Amino acid sequence: MIARRDVILGYVLLSLAALISLGPLLGVMILALGEPGRIGINLDIANATNFGNFADVWEKGDFGPAIRTSFIITSVVVVVSVILSVPAGYAIALMDFPGRSAIFALLILGILMPLESMIVPLFLDMRRFNLDNNYWSVILPQVGFSVAFGVFWMRAFFVQSARSLVEAAWIDGANSWQTLTRVLVPLARPQMLTLAVLFFVWNWNDFLLPLVMLSGSDLQTAPMALVTFEGARRTDFAYLGAASIITIIPVVIVFILLQRSFTRGILAGSIKE
Amino acid sequence: MSERVVFDGVSVTYPGMSAPALREVSLEVPEGELLVLVGPSGCGKSTFLRALAGLEGVSAGRILIGDRDVTRVPAKDRDVAMVFQNYALYPQMTVAQNMGFALKVAKVPKDEIKTRVGAAARLLDLEPYLDRKPGALSGGQRQRVAMGRAIVREPQAFLMDEPLSNLDAKLRVQTRAQIATLQRRLGTTMVYVTHDQVEAMTLGDRVAILKDGEIQQVDSPAAVYDRPVNAFVASFIGSPSMNLAEVDVVDAGVSLAGTTIPVDREVLAKVTSGRALLGVRPEDLDVVGSGVAITVELVEMLGADTYIYGRLSEGPLLVARVDPSIRPALGSVVHVMPSRTYLFAAEGDQSLLG
Ligand SMILES: Nc1ncnc2c1ncn2[C@@H]1O[C@H](COP(=O)(O)OP(=O)(O)O)[C@@H](O)[C@H]1O
Ligand SMILES: [Mg+2]
DSSP: OOOHHHHHHHHHHHHHHHHHHHHHHHHHHHHHTSOTTOOSOOOOGGGOOOTHHHHHHHHHTTHHHHHHHHHHHHHHHHHHHHHHHHHHHHHHHHOOOTTHHHHHHHHHHHHHSOGGGTHHHHHHHHHHTTOTTSHHHHHHHHHHHHHHHHHHHHHHHHHHHOHHHHHHHHHTTOOHHHIIIIIIHHHTHHHHHHHHHHHHHHHHHOOHHHHHHTTTSSOOOHHHHHHTTSOSSOOOHHHHHHHHHHHHHHHHHHHHHHHHHHHHHHHHHHTOO | OOOOEEEEEEEEOOTTOSSOSEEEEEEEEOTTOEEEEEOSTTSSHHHHHHHHHTSSOOSEEEEEETTEEOTTSOGGGSOEEEEOTTOOOOTTSOHHHHHHHHHHHTTOOHHHHHHHHHHHHHHTTOGGGTTSOGGGSOHHHHHHHHHHHHHHTOOSEEEEESTTTTSOHHHHHHHHHHHHHHHHHHTOOEEEEESOHHHHHHHOSEEEEEETTEEEEEEOHHHHHHSOSBHHHHHHSSSSOOEEEEEEEETTEEEETTEEEEOOHHHHHTOOSSEEEEEEOGGGEEEESSSEEEEEEEEEEOSSOEEEEEEESSSOEEEEEEOTTOOOOTTOEEEEEESSOEEEETTTOBBOOO
16 A cells, blocks of 8 residues: 555655756757747747747758658667677576676777777778768768667666576577577566657767768768757757757657557566566 | 476585585475475475576586486476465566466467466366456456466476465465366476475475485375474474473483483483483373472463463473363473484484484
């Protein structure tokens, strides 16, 4: 039985969290609907009626192709990274092979290394393989960064929650692959979906890498299109706001879509024993 | 096909541990036998099963199943079935899928899986639950599903790791009887692990007592009760535990709190240092007119029996199991005399009898 006081406290805390995260978003929304061309930040809600800003920005920023490019890159990165992270996390967590801890240490290093320290050599590598100014020049490094974290994440799940099930499956005669696909993957659905959401958000929002890799081509991602609205000296905040909203809407849609199966997964897991 | 299980000088040391969890264990479980491995928590029972199942590597010795040396064979190829303490049912699969998983992995035809799962479900009263997930079952039902998963496979041996410890007392007694019946009916070799000596005594064809990774004694339940090889086995088997007291050897017996308890001369001759450990089972301690005086501290009336806990003038608490018509008052002094005694070496605990 949850005490009434705890319920109230829960609501208060949740409302506070919602306010903190929704507040700025609301601000951006008001900004986006403001009068275009005006200098300075204008949060006057009465003037927030310029719905045409979105169409203007879409046109000017070339958002159609930018969102398409972002979508192609991010989808491939998410799918490939999840597919690689699950078996690798399983191997590191539950299989015995020489060099296991060394590989794990290497992966941790991949999480710790900031992109900025690697971007130049990465760019040179991509150029050497003639991959610069091409989807792959963004996809490959993003997969690399994502998998480093993904293996870490899946390993944590397999290590703590699956030991006895894995042993049961082995004793039942299942090989490693059968154990993974028939026992663990159905069980790890919520973890995999969370991972997919995280990968999507991170890689969609990634700016520096595509900027460097795609600078010599017509390709641009949504965040790159967004930045064109940030002037060097004068910024049109109404347009910038509208462009920001356009950039994050796909993330919100993906989140809502995935979240539905996601909560279902969590509930299914909660009655396990 | 049911097969024998042989441990030949098996040691298991966990990584980073100095002392081995199993120390040169040698043991043969003949084909079709139900052997109960019993011992206090942490003595290495699960390690024994895990080594047998292939979940833990051995640092020395050989393990045979039938005539096949499986010491280096991976778990999936050993063809043994294990029931885990927490059952380890696959949560996303139905009861039928749980029970059929091993067969499916072994590529047994669908029809045959269905028949065999159906037969096991009938045997275990699980037919109404075949389409449910484990999460929607009671503890007892889950336990039966875990059993079913083992039975369906018709393995060379069953391994049970404290399979009843998560059930309530009444269900435990029922299920214990079911397991014994089932094992006799299937005739499959079974190694059953428990810390509960009552389970060991009631279930086992033979009982192996384990302490600190070493086998102390392997014998029929009656034999480990009647002829324990050392004081540890003597006090572990039987409930309440055997009374043990350090005593001095005197002429024709030993002296317990000033009273001479007669002991055979041949037995006394084996005592080296003049001191020994006297053992008396509570059921062998009778209330008499004159004998060893104890001050009554607690009387437990169980209906069929009464346990009297009394303290010697100097020394330990003694327990006597007596007829319920005897009801001494707390604090009163009663006299007790053993009708049967055990004697163990003061050093090393070895039995000096037989
Ligand atoms: N994975 C492990 N790593 C290190 N020590 C372990 C491990 N598993 C068990 N042990 C130790 O080995 C001994 C035997 O354990 P176990 O076989 O589980 O005992 P039991 O099942 O009889 O309670 C204990 O001292 C325990 O702490
Ligand atoms: Mg154990």
